[in-house]
Amino acid sequence: MxxxxxxxxxxxxxxxxxxxxxxxxxxxxxxxxxxxxxxxxxxxxxxxxxxxxxxxxxxxxxxxxxxxxxxxxxxxxxxxxxxxxxxxxxxxxxxxxxxxxxxxxxxxxxxxxxxxxxxxxxxxxxxxxxxxxxxxxxxxxxxxxxxxxxxxxxxxxxxxxxxxxxxxxxxxxxxxxxxxxxxxxxxxxxxxxxxxxxxxxxxxxxxxxxxxxxxxxxxxxxxxxxxxxxxxxxxxxxxxxxxxxxxLRQPDDSHLTDIVRAHFDEEPDAYAQTLISRFLSRVGGGDLATDQLLNAIYLARSSDLAAESLDELAERLMPYLSEAPQSDAF
Structure with missing residues (x-):
């Protein structure tokens, strides 16, 4: 059949x-x-x-x-x-x-x-x-x-x-x-x-x-x-x-969490969840790519930087990919 x-x-x-x-x-x-x-x-x-x-x-x-x-x-x-x-x-x-x-x-x-x-x-x-x-x-x-x-x-x-x-x-x-x-x-x-x-x-x-x-x-x-x-x-x-x-559209919160879980083979930790939320809050201001978020999470997992330094690094790793009004979400 x-x-x-x-x-x-x-x-x-x-x-x-x-x-x-x-x-x-x-x-x-x-x-x-x-x-x-x-x-x-x-x-x-x-x-x-x-x-x-x-x-x-x-x-x-x-x-x-x-x-x-x-x-x-x-x-x-x-x-x-x-x-x-x-x-x-x-x-x-x-x-x-x-x-x-x-x-x-x-x-x-x-x-x-x-x-x-x-x-x-x-x-x-x-x-x-x-x-x-x-x-x-x-x-x-x-x-x-x-x-x-x-x-x-x-x-x-x-x-x-x-x-x-x-x-x-x-x-x-x-x-x-x-x-x-x-x-x-x-x-x-x-x-x-x-x-x-x-x-x-x-x-x-x-x-x-x-x-x-x-x-x-x-x-x-x-x-x-x-x-x-x-x-x-x-x-x-x-x-x-x-x-x-x-x-295809930008993934929502649950879909994005599922993507992160698949790439890192474990549940996103507290800081990863924070980055997901910040990523989603910025999406309306211009084009962002999911791999930008994955890069930020990977570096956060692989370094011992302080939270303030991680925030600054994440902002630099997730610039808008197209002309759009910038926001101060970070």
């Missing part, structure tokens, strides 16, 4: 993704050849910690499941430090989706960058160095994070497209067709299909190679795609209607 919710927000790994019901008919994909989930490499300590300590709200759990069921990207917006990028690591860990693919967006990012990179100069150099050796295009081509996520895996891959609002104005529109159709072409490979109908190409994040038939890639299980935005720009309606939108 189908399971709702598939993602529980408990941070305990389970195989609930296997009970995800079939996609809506308009979001069904049939890419081949079917690929097994790649083995998860050793995860860096910071990313593992972020995944294990993420605390999802009920709204987050509901909208993550909506994106999974509908096979739609999840657009996550909100102030800095509210856990936008950590969400995908938490979901991937709980649902055992394998290593997270990450595409960090800049003003120069293009759709091509996310799909694949081809280096014709390295191919030319290799041919000159060893004229008699065969050097195919596939030896100089690597799939990008988006291109890898859209391979025909039997289970969804997790993809983070971080800070999409920093992109060129055209990128969201350029993404529309690829995310809607779940497929793309590699023209450099298509031109060689008469002689080599299939090619073994490297994927993002590892030296593993996968087979691409006739220069075309089509997904099978639509990936769990999280696009993050700090709200610095508006997106086209056509882009928004193809996404499930989640707006």
């Amino acid at each position: 189908p399971l709702w919710p598939v993602y529980l927000g408990t941070n305990e790994p389970h195989d609930g993704i296997s009970q995800l019901p079939p996609p809506p008919p308009w979001r069904a994909f049939d890419g081949e050849p079917v690929l097994d989930q790649p083995e998860a490499p050793t995860v860096s300590a910071d990313r593992a910690h972020r995944a294990e300590t993420y605390r999802a709200t009920q709204e987050t759990v509901q909208l993550v499941n909506a994106a999974l069921y509908l096979r739609r990207p999840l657009l996550v917006t909100g102030p800095p430090g509210t856990g936008k990028s950590s969400l995908v690591y938490a979901v991937a860990r709980e649902l055992q989706l394998g290593p997270v693919l990450r595409w960090n967006i800049t003003s120069r990012s293009t759709l091509h960058d996310g799909l694949y990179q081809y280096d014709p100069l390295s191919r030319l150099y290799a041919a000159r160095q060893a004229p008699a050796a065969e050097t195919g295009i596939e030896d100089h081509l690597r799939l990008g994070p988006l291109g890898t996520a859209l391979l025909p895996y039997a289970r969804p891959r997790a993809l983070l497209i971080d800070e999409i609002d920093k992109s060129d104005l055209d990128l969201p529109n350029d993404l529309l067709n690829v995310l809607e159709e779940g497929e793309y072409e590699i023209p450099e490979l298509i031109r060689t299909t008469r002689d080599t109908p299939s090619a073994e190409v490297m994927i993002d994040g590892s030296d593993q190679r996968v087979t691409v038939e006739r220069g075309r890639v089509r997904c099978r299980a639509f990936p769990f795609v999280v696009l993050t935005s700090n709200g610095e720009r508006e997106f086209p309606p056509a882009f928004l209607r193809r996404c499930v939108t989640l707006r």
Whole structure:
């Protein structure tokens, strides 16, 4: 029987993704050849910690499941430090989706960058160095994070497209067709299909190679795609209607206490509770990030400074991140 919710927000790994019901008919994909989930490499300590300590709200759990069921990207917006990028690591860990693919967006990012990179100069150099050796295009081509996520895996891959609002104005529109159709072409490979109908190409994040038939890639299980935005720009309606939108807000007292408890693996002490209260009292004056509070609590736990010095240090560690009227809460 189908399971709702598939993602529980408990941070305990389970195989609930296997009970995800079939996609809506308009979001069904049939890419081949079917690929097994790649083995998860050793995860860096910071990313593992972020995944294990993420605390999802009920709204987050509901909208993550909506994106999974509908096979739609999840657009996550909100102030800095509210856990936008950590969400995908938490979901991937709980649902055992394998290593997270990450595409960090800049003003120069293009759709091509996310799909694949081809280096014709390295191919030319290799041919000159060893004229008699065969050097195919596939030896100089690597799939990008988006291109890898859209391979025909039997289970969804997790993809983070971080800070999409920093992109060129055209990128969201350029993404529309690829995310809607779940497929793309590699023209450099298509031109060689008469002689080599299939090619073994490297994927993002590892030296593993996968087979691409006739220069075309089509997904099978639509990936769990999280696009993050700090709200610095508006997106086209056509882009928004193809996404499930989640707006994260600054956590309230109980949620913030839960976050602190998760990060330090114990109940906040009296001074930590004081810092939480002061942090919350300042939130209305401008943007603050939760990790600023965590930094202040960590230093308070790790030093023997007097209370007055700790207060002064905490104030310096929690400046507003945007233009806003300053307050004298500290």
